[in-house]
Amino acid sequence: QAGGTPSRREAALAALGGCACWACSATPASALAALTAPTQTNYDPPRNTLKDSSFARGMASGMKSYEAAVAPTKSQLFLRLLRELPPRDAFVVELGIGSFPNAPFYSTTSVPLDVVGIDPNDAMKEYALRAAAPLVAAGSSVRFVHGVGEALPLADSSADAIVCTLTLCSVPSPERTLAEVRRVLKPGGRFLFLEHVLSETSPALAKAQRLLSPMQVEGK
Numbered sequence: 311q312a313g314g315t316p317s318r319r320e321a322a323l324a325a326l327g328g329c330a331c332w333a334c335s336a337t338p339a340s341a342l343a344a345l346t347a348p349t350q351t352n353y354d355p356p357r358n359t360l361k362d363s364s365f366a367r368g369m370a371s372g373m374k375s376y377e378a379a380v381a382p383t384k385s386q387l388f389l390r391l392l393r394e395l396p397p398r399d400a401f402v403v404e405l406g407i408g409s410f411p412n413a414p415f416y417s418t419t420s421v422p423l424d425v426v427g428i429d430p431n432d433a434m435k436e437y438a439l440r441a442a443a444p445l446v447a448a449g450s451s452v453r454f455v456h457g458v459g460e461a462l463p464l465a466d467s468s469a470d471a472i473v474c475t476l477t478l479c480s481v482p483s484p485e486r487t488l489a490e491v492r493r494v495l496k497p498g499g500r501f502l503f504l505e506h507v508l509s510e511t512s513p514a515l516a517k518a519q520r521l522l523s524p525m526q527v528e529g530k
Contacts, residue, residue: 345463353460353482366433370409377411388415391471391502400470405459406477409437413445422449428457459487464494475504
């Protein structure tokens with residue numbers, strides 16, 4: 311958009327700036343990375359619990375083919391990320407954790423992690439906890455926390471890494487979310503993101519994507 315208003319993508323990249331690019335645990339709460347009180351903002355309005363439950367159920371059961379297709383890419387990204395984390399007490403944020411489809415990719419590390427999953431859809435917790443069980447059994451802490459990307463309930467410079475897969479496409483403000491990512495990451499922290507875009511070759515798929523986004527963002 312030369313000479314005009316910056317596109318959402320351009321604004322999002324500007325917000326990111328120089329970035330390089332659960333409760334089910336035996337670990338005492340005092341040993342876990344501190345959480346701040348979730349901020350109630352216009353990005354987190356009241357949600358429709360029936361639609362949230364339906365959406366969570368669909369995402370947990372209907373994304374298996376897609377996850378299988380993207381698994382090789384995710385595997386490489388996570389291998390690199392996990393190698394770059396501190397050797398102990400690493401704090402990882404799963405932004406838009408959903409049903410936690412990324413859980414298997416943490417199995418390549420033997421170092422216990424403190425993982426906090428942020429999601430506005432509380433119906434996702436059941437599925438995320440189930441997926442997190444092997445990770446917790448291996449010694450990591452995984453917590454599910456209600457929250458939105460535009461107002462993360464986390465302290466400044468507190469996270470060693472933030473993982474965000476297929477989330478930026480459905481947040482109300484990618485720009486604000488990326489500004490929060492930058493705020494929460496420690497200096498030198500890592501930001502792993504994987505995203506898809508609106509289909510340009512299949513009008514039917516593009517229509518389905520437009521229909522699903524409001525359900526995920528607003529839950530109405």
